[in-house]
Amino acid sequence: MRTFFGEKIMNITVIGAGPGGYEAAIAAAKYGADVTLVEKDEVGGTCLNRGCIPTKAFLGASDALDAVEHAKDFGISVENVSVDYPAIVARKNKIKDGLVKGIKFLLDQNGIRLVKGTAFIESPQLVTVQTEEGPVNVESDKMIIATGSVPVVPKMFKYDGTKVITSDEILDLQEAPKSIIIVGGGVIGCEIGQFLAKMGSKVTIVEALKQILPNEDADVSKQLLRQLKREKIKVITGTAVSEVTVTDDGVKADLANGKSVEADLMLVSIGRRAYLDRLGYEKAGVETDDKGRINVDETMVTNVPNIYAIGDIVATPQLAHVASKEGVTAAQNAVKGMDKKVSYKAVPACVFTDPEVAAVGIREDQAAAAGIETKTGTFEFRGLGKAQAMGKIQGTVKIITDPDNVIIGASVIGPHASDLLAELTMAVELGLTAEQLGDVIHPHPSLSEAVMEAAHDVHGMSIHK
Amino acid sequence: MASPQNLKYDADQHLWVDIDGDTATIGITDFAQSQLGDLLYVELPDEDDDFERGDEFSVVESGKKANGLEAPFGFTIVAANDVLDDEPEAINEDAFENWIVRVKITDEDGIDDLVDAAAYDAACQA
Numbered sequence: 001m002r003t004f005f006g007e008k009i010m011n012i013t014v015i016g017a018g019p020g021g022y023e024a025a026i027a028a029a030k031y032g033a034d035v036t037l038v039e040k041d042e043v044g045g046t047c048l049n050r051g052c053i054p055t056k057a058f059l060g061a062s063d064a065l066d067a068v069e070h071a072k073d074f075g076i077s078v079e080n081v082s083v084d085y086p087a088i089v090a091r092k093n094k095i096k097d098g099l100v101k102g103i104k105f106l107l108d109q110n111g112i113r114l115v116k117g118t119a120f121i122e123s124p125q126l127v128t129v130q131t132e133e134g135p136v137n138v139e140s141d142k143m144i145i146a147t148g149s150v151p152v153v154p155k156m157f158k159y160d161g162t163k164v165i166t167s168d169e170i171l172d173l174q175e176a177p178k179s180i181i182i183v184g185g186g187v188i189g190c191e192i193g194q195f196l197a198k199m200g201s202k203v204t205i206v207e208a209l210k211q212i213l214p215n216e217d218a219d220v221s222k223q224l225l226r227q228l229k230r231e232k233i234k235v236i237t238g239t240a241v242s243e244v245t246v247t248d249d250g251v252k253a254d255l256a257n258g259k260s261v262e263a264d265l266m267l268v269s270i271g272r273r274a275y276l277d278r279l280g281y282e283k284a285g286v287e288t289d290d291k292g293r294i295n296v297d298e299t300m301v302t303n304v305p306n307i308y309a310i311g312d313i314v315a316t317p318q319l320a321h322v323a324s325k326e327g328v329t330a331a332q333n334a335v336k337g338m339d340k341k342v343s344y345k346a347v348p349a350c351v352f353t354d355p356e357v358a359a360v361g362i363r364e365d366q367a368a369a370a371g372i373e374t375k376t377g378t379f380e381f382r383g384l385g386k387a388q389a390m391g392k393i394q395g396t397v398k399i400i401t402d403p404d405n406v407i408i409g410a411s412v413i414g415p416h417a418s419d420l421l422a423e424l425t426m427a428v429e430l431g432l433t434a435e436q437l438g439d440v441i442h443p444h445p446s447l448s449e450a451v452m453e454a455a456h457d458v459h460g461m462s463i464h465k
Numbered sequence: 466m467a468s469p470q471n472l473k474y475d476a477d478q479h480l481w482v483d484i485d486g487d488t489a490t491i492g493i494t495d496f497a498q499s500q501l502g503d504l505l506y507v508e509l510p511d512e513d514d515d516f517e518r519g520d521e522f523s524v525v526e527s528g529k530k531a532n533g534l535e536a537p538f539g540f541t542i543v544a545a546n547d548v549l550d551d552e553p554e555a556i557n558e559d560a561f562e563n564w565i566v567r568v569k570i571t572d573e574d575g576i577d578d579l580v581d582a583a584a585y586d587a588a589c590q591a
Contacts, residue, residue: 222521223531223533225521382528382530394531464529465529
């Protein structure tokens with residue numbers, strides 16, 4: 001630790017510049033630390049380079065296509081609609097590059113030293129970074145590990161990066177495949193599947209569990225399934241892939257139910273695992289759980305007192321905004337010597353399909369399994385003037401309360417579900433009752449009225465139901 | 466309206482089922498249409514589409530609700546009632562007359578769970 005005008009300045013090294021790591025670095029700098037941020041790839045991590053943002057850029061394109069294809073419903077005629085797929089990819093890269101520059105600017109502004117290379121932890125105080133110019137030693141008082149995750153691809157899928165691919169490769173194809181098998185009907189599978197179907201691909205989604213979006217409310221999953229089927233996406237649930245054969249023409253998947261599917265490409269999107277390969281955390285004495293994730297307490301500190309770990313490498317939801325929250329909390333605790341805890345009571349999760357899916361807190365089935373008595377209120381968007389005017393009537397808001405009317409969870413499927421979820425997340429975090437939320441004046445005409453109506457519906461007082 | 470005695474009912478899905486050998490005709494009950502209100506749209510499956518028990522085979526939509534209909538047993542679509550494309554309100558006028566699909570039964574599992582008119586009407590009162 002060096003001193004500056006008699007004040008001790010703490011050195012912190014953050015490994016990984018994804019949304020967890022770079023936010024931790026900026027927060028640590030703002031709290032007064034001298035920060036080194038190590039990144040082997042590009043700042044922004046998976047989220048910005050190969051995840052949340054690129055896929056949203058794609059959805060921006062499919063929304064535009066959807067709008068022109070349905071323009072007639074609004075009394076507007078459009079002719080000669082065509083898709084320029086390489087232009088969509090180029091737009092995605094332009095957005096991504098701009099955001100990368102934005103993060104670099106923020107890092108500069110906050111006096112953070114960015115070291116490009118692969119980190120190896122030699123000891124709790126020393127990290128060696130393999131850079132293009134050779135190894136660089138970085139000594140620090142405290143360390144925050146934020147190395148993120150990579151797609152899980154078991155050997156049986158015969159991953160080759162060209163015919164059998166993951167989300168890492170799907171984003172830079174120069175044309176939409178004629179046909180694709182998507183293994184895993186979770187967030188990535190549904191988002192990419194719907195996008196490619198709109199781009200003209202013949203899409204088959206194979207999900208081993210009984211519903212697509214296995215982590216979502218069953219009614220929500222059914223409504224999304226209905227939409228995917230309308231878009232002629234073939235969805236096979238409750239069946240695993242038993243064998244994969246890569247041929248000259250494409251890929252064949254034999255399913256456990258005896259059927260088989262063939263396509264040009266296969267996307268494996270069955271989950272992501274903590275990326276700690278060749279990091280050397282064990283040399284510093286950091287312990288992991290049986291799934292290879294670093295053990296931390298709610299203050300994000302590991303079993304080694306000066307080492308923190310955040311994001312997809314710890315056993316909390318693998319979401320960018322959770323990583324960011326954990327990163328900022330770890331930075332605060334590390335620099336200010338505090339023991340602030342991250343609250344996981346209200347973790348919002350969104351799926352950017354059309355209609356969007358968003359949820360927070362506990363689900364009805366989880367509550368039932370835990371023996372918690374619940375009440376629910378629902379409201380369908382079609383009951384709103386605004387939804388009808390927008391031509392986006394599909395979907396529902398569902399609010400779940402405990403017997404005392406306190407909101408403990410909510411699921412939304414419908415237009416702008418991810419934006420509408422913010423209010424519900426606050427309600428869960430603050431422990432508002434359905435009555436308190438419903439009593440707030442909501443703007444008319446707006447989609448947020450569905451939230452208000454669902455809150456009133458918990459006690460049978462929805463006006464428009 | 467009391468439900469007709471000659472039909473079987475899926476009390477969860479509010480469907481009536483008229484079984485004739487290995488084929489069946491399926492619609493929604495009068496109680497279901499009264500709860501939904503004026504129907505604006507009925508999404509119909511295509512001929513030869515296969516459905517397993519529990520699969521959604523149609524959606525009936527009113528101004529306030531979109532209600533998916535799940536297959537009470539496994540079947541293949543023989544015909545869908547095209548009249549409903551232009552006149553979904555026909556179901557509001559006579560739900561038992563205006564069927565939604567005619568099917569060939571491919572899996573009888575679930576047929577035993579169907580109930581008679583008295584049991585169905587009692588379930589709706591509860």
